[in-house]
Amino acid sequence: MKKILLLPLICLIFGLPANAGEIKYDVAVIGGGCGGCAAALQAARLGASVIVLEETEMLGGQMTSAAVSTMDDRGLTRTGIYKEFLDEIRAYYKTAGKNTGCCYWGSDTIAFEPLRGAKILRKMLADAGVNVIHGVRPVSASAKKGTVVSAEFETAEKEKIMVEAKIFIDATECGDFIPLTPAHWRAGNSLSPKIDKNGIIQDITWVAVVKKYPDGVPEKLKLKTMPPNYVEYIDEYRAIVTKNGNKWPQGYPYNTATHNEYRAIPDLSNSLNVDGGDPETWENVTKTCLNWANDYPGGTYGAKKEHLSSAYLTDAKYREKTNLRAIEKTLGFIYYMQKELGMTDWSVSDEGYKTQLADWEKDEKLTPYAEILRHFPCRPYVRESRRLAGVKTMTVKDVIRDPQLKRTLKNKPDSIALGEYPIDLHGATDDRYLEADLGETKESIPNDWQYIKGGLFQIPAGALIPEKINGLLAAEKNISVSRTVNGATRLQPVTMLTGQAAGALAALAVKHKTDPRKVPVEELQKELIKAGDKLSLSLYGFSDIKSETERRWAEYAIVRGLLEPEMEKHFGSDGQIVFLELCHIFEQLTGLRKKEIDREPFEPVTCGTAAEWLAKLTQGEKCAVAMQPLIHTLWQKGSEPVTKMLMAELIWKCSDLKGLKT
Numbered sequence: 076m077k078k079i080l081l082l083p084l085i086c087l088i089f090g091l092p093a094n095a096g097e098i099k100y101d102v103a104v105i106g107g108g109c110g111g112c113a114a115a116l117q118a119a120r121l122g123a124s125v126i127v128l129e130e131t132e133m134l135g136g137q138m139t140s141a142a143v144s145t146m147d148d149r150g151l152t153r154t155g156i157y158k159e160f161l162d163e164i165r166a167y168y169k170t171a172g173k174n175t176g177c178c179y180w181g182s183d184t185i186a187f188e189p190l191r192g193a194k195i196l197r198k199m200l201a202d203a204g205v206n207v208i209h210g211v212r213p214v215s216a217s218a219k220k221g222t223v224v225s226a227e228f229e230t231a232e233k234e235k236i237m238v239e240a241k242i243f244i245d246a247t248e249c250g251d252f253i254p255l256t257p258a259h260w261r262a263g264n265s266l267s268p269k270i271d272k273n274g275i276i277q278d279i280t281w282v283a284v285v286k287k288y289p290d291g292v293p294e295k296l297k298l299k300t301m302p303p304n305y306v307e308y309i310d311e312y313r314a315i316v317t318k319n320g321n322k323w324p325q326g327y328p329y330n331t332a333t334h335n336e337y338r339a340i341p342d343l344s345n346s347l348n349v350d351g352g353d354p355e356t357w358e359n360v361t362k363t364c365l366n367w368a369n370d371y372p373g374g375t376y377g378a379k380k381e382h383l384s385s386a387y388l389t390d391a392k393y394r395e396k397t398n399l400r401a402i403e404k405t406l407g408f409i410y411y412m413q414k415e416l417g418m419t420d421w422s423v424s425d426e427g428y429k430t431q432l433a434d435w436e437k438d439e440k441l442t443p444y445a446e447i448l449r450h451f452p453c454r455p456y457v458r459e460s461r462r463l464a465g466v467k468t469m470t471v472k473d474v475i476r477d478p479q480l481k482r483t484l485k486n487k488p489d490s491i492a493l494g495e496y497p498i499d500l501h502g503a504t505d506d507r508y509l510e511a512d513l514g515e516t517k518e519s520i521p522n523d524w525q526y527i528k529g530g531l532f533q534i535p536a537g538a539l540i541p542e543k544i545n546g547l548l549a550a551e552k553n554i555s556v557s558r559t560v561n562g563a564t565r566l567q568p569v570t571m572l573t574g575q576a577a578g579a580l581a582a583l584a585v586k587h588k589t590d591p592r593k594v595p596v597e598e599l600q601k602e603l604i605k606a607g608d609k610l611s612l613s614l615y616g617f618s619d620i621k622s623e624t625e626r627r628w629a630e631y632a633i634v635r636g637l638l639e640p641e642m643e644k645h646f647g648s649d650g651q652i653v654f655l656e657l658c659h660i661f662e663q664l665t666g667l668r669k670k671e672i673d674r675e676p677f678e679p680v681t682c683g684t685a686a687e688w689l690a691k692l693t694q695g696e697k698c699a700v701a702m703q704p705l706i707h708t709l710w711q712k713g714s715e716p717v718t719k720m721l722m723a724e725l726i727w728k729c730s731d732l733k734g735l736k737t
Contacts, residue, residue: 100126101585102208102578103226103240108136109567110551110574112196113156113245117606119203123585125578126238127200127207128228131453132429134196134207136248136551138567139189139451142282142364142426145178147566149529151495157571161185163195166508173341174350177360180323180333182352186340186364189284189452190427192579194410210430211236216243216255222590223256223546228325241583242591243547246574248454248462249388250553258541259464262560263385264510268465273507274385277458277501277562278370281401281433283451285409286342286424295446296422298410303440304400305407308373312411315368315435322354331416332357335387338364364425366456369408370501371401382503390463398433399441401455406444423450457552458501458565466592467537470513472565475521476530480643482614483532488614488636489596490533490602491576494569497523497530500562513557520559531614534564536596539577545590550577579603585709597635597730604631617646628723637663637726638719648720651679657688660722664729665702667692682712682721701732714722 091301102118104111107129119125134142146161153161164187168175178186200207211228214235218224228236245252260267263274288296313328320328323336335357339349342362349359372381388391412418431453435441441448474494476483498520504507509515523530537607538555539548549555552565554573564573579602582593603611604627610616613634620626626657629646632638637660641647652660655676662668674684686709693706695701705725709717729735 077394082703098237099239100124101240102126102242102244102581103128103238104244104246104550104578105226105252106130106136106198106246106248106551107134107207107209108140108246108248108551108570109138110471110570110577111136111199111244113571113574114244114246114550114581115205116156116199116203116356117575118582119205120606121579121582121586121602123582125205125312125340126240127205128211128213128238129207129209130212130247131432132209133189133193133427133453134191134200135189136246137456137570139193139196140428141248141456142189142284142452143366143567144187144189144192144284144340144364146568147496148185149495149566150183151531152493152568152572154611155572155603155607157568157576158608160192160195160571162201164192167191167195171343173340173342173343174348175350177332177339177341177349178337180336180351180354182350184351186338188340188426191655208236213247213252213255216252218257218544218546221543221545223544226252226255227372236545241546241585244550244577244581245463245547245553246550246553246577247458247553248460250463250549250551253461253463253547253549253553256544256547258544258547259643260553261464261510262388264508265385266512270385270389275382275502276385276558278373278383279387279397279401279458280366280370280456281398281405281451282364282366282369282456283405283409284340284362284364284426285412285421287418288420288422288687291420292413292422295315297445298406298413298444300443301412301603302406302444305410308404308407309411311373312368312408312415316416318416331418332360334367335360335363338366340364363676364410365405369401369405371397371404373404380503382508386423388390395433396719398455399435399438402435402441402448402451405451406447407443409447423447425450426452428453453463459558459561460552462553463539463549463555464542465538466540466542467535467555469514469534469538469556469560469564471498471515471519471557471559474532474560476523476527476532478526481527483530486614486634486636487533487535487636488634489537491536491539491580491599492534492569492572493535493610493612494532494564494572495529496563496566496569497527498559498562500559502560503560509559510557515557517557530615532563533612534569534573534576534616536576536580536599539573539580540592541699545592548581548591550574554670575602575606579606586683600634601631601727601730615646616644618644619648620646625720625723628720628727632723632726633728635726638723641719646719648718650719652669652717652719652722653677654680654684656722657685657717660726661689661692664726665693665696665698665735667696667698680717682709685717686710694699698732698735701735705729705732
């Protein structure tokens with residue numbers, strides 16, 4: 076490879092080898108968004124060398140560089156790296172005397188300024204020893220014998236960087252790395268290589284952060300002329316928010332206080348209290364994110380609905396053109412705020428953005444608004460990216476939740492993350508836009524916004540792994556799901572948790588010198604459970620377990636399908652294991668089967684009896700030596716009953732034993 080001018084500087088800054096061909100890592104994460112940052116952190120914490128390659132100058136993806144800084148969570152999946160991030164956010168604003176529960180008309184919500192979120196992620200990555208390169212995008216990938224082995228990246232100056240890695244993780248906002256590899260992928264309702272040009276994806280939104288200027292909007296931030304195509308969008312603006320509209324939760328159109336509270340974020344310059352759950356404080360909002368009336372193409376509210384072509388994902392020129400139109404629509408809404416809503420003291424806020432992926436400076440219709448556009452986010456909020464065709468593809472059946480239990484009914488033994496959001500499709504749900512090959516129809520989509528408003532579902536490990544290609548994982552909105560399921564998995568909490576799982580899977584594959592598909596899922600699950608501090612993979616949370624260690628044991632046993640909870644929120648730690656359960660559990664763990672059952676099947680088992688039975692089961696087997704420590708422990712407990720919690724502990728410890736299964 077020829078030498079390039081930029082590379083020596085990059086190598087110097089990040090401590091990389093000076094020769095481009097020698098830039099090698101265990102794990103290369105393409106995209107520094109929610110999923111990418113979580114993947115990089117988890118992989119590095121498990122001992123892998125990790126590099127993140129990000130196109131923009133800001134880490135955090137949809138929640139920072141796209142300014143969706145109001146977290147779409149319902150409080151059930153605050154665990155793992157996602158919770159670590161939230162804890163850092165809350166700690167910062169608590170010190171500053173600000174409330175993060177200021178959005179979505181609720182008190183138990185999370186919101187933050189985009190730049191603050193990016194700074195926290197940067198520190199977390201630095202503390203973990205992760206290298207980050209900004210301003211690069213993937214342009215090609217090389218595979219040998221079905222394994223992705225290297226990738227080429229390009230800077231804005233068209234310089235090239237070559238990266239070699241054992242595992243590549245696509246964490247881009249549009250799934251832009253996957254099609255550079257031989258892996259199959261989905262766009263809209265079609266599967267590569269036969270991508271339907273008539274397919275659609277969900278709306279995008281070019282979010283803008285706006286704030287109230289107590290001393291008046293600076294002249295350069297006032298829109299003095301009507302932005303391009305303003306009249307095309309004004310009916311939709313008016314359908315959503317008017318000066319004297321309704322207050323949440325009444326119907327459309329809403330008033331300005333309700334609109335501003337919806338995506339409100341903390342404002343350090345505001346001395347007034349804002350509590351999303353207290354309507355009396357909504358008038359105090361002085362900073363918010365525009366992500367409602369400016370969906371593009373939009374038209375859902377009060378106008379004829381248009382659809383965004385899936386060409387947005389596959390055609391660079393179409394994507395750029397669409398981005399420019401989305402910018403126009405957001406610019407138009409700011410004009411609407413200032414001219415029709417009477418918000419003459421509101422305009423864009425300086426949130427530290429430096430670059431824009433849509434090159435508006437080349438659009439003569441937009442250049443008059445340069446002073447305002449310079450404060451727009453780096454990228455649009457993309458809801459639906461390309462999606463990996465994985466070992467397992469989640470369909471709507473995998474996310475249908477019981478309205479009373481607020482969870483799916485069937486446990487997935489290969490669960491690696493939880494989601495909780497309702498199905499939220501910003502796009503048509505007509506049959507012709509859904510995936511017939513996955514058996515999805517409009518009638519199959521539940522209206523869970525009305526009867527659930529959130530509820531737990533599990534994501535399987537196979538959703539991160541390509542059907543056949545090795546050395547590649549997905550970790551963003553691009554995991555293997557249908558268009559319908561993408562409406563529930565595209566949010567920040569899910570992408571961060573699946574990203575963490577992808578990072579752990581990559582690191583374990585490197586450790587074992589194998590491909591991710593060959594990593595035992597139970598080993599991956601244990602790492603993820605250890606990394607969380609509450610419910611991580613299981614559909615159940617228990618009020619009767621206080622010990623963190625015991626919580627891990629119970630969750631692991633349940634998600635593996637080896638134990639069942641006594642009740643919905645009660646594990647039943649002191650419940651006694653009967654002989655039939657003992658046989659079933661250890662047959663699953665060891666792969667051995669003792670045909671004759673020489674005891675009463677429903678007889679409660681003592682530790683001594685369990686030790687005796689295990690000794691006979693494993694006698695003469697390869698796993699006999701590995702089982703000796705557990706058998707000895709049981710012998711020492713003698714006549715004590717084998718309780719559910721003791722069994723959960725044994726299951727956890729068995730999973731650490733080598734050569735257990737014959």
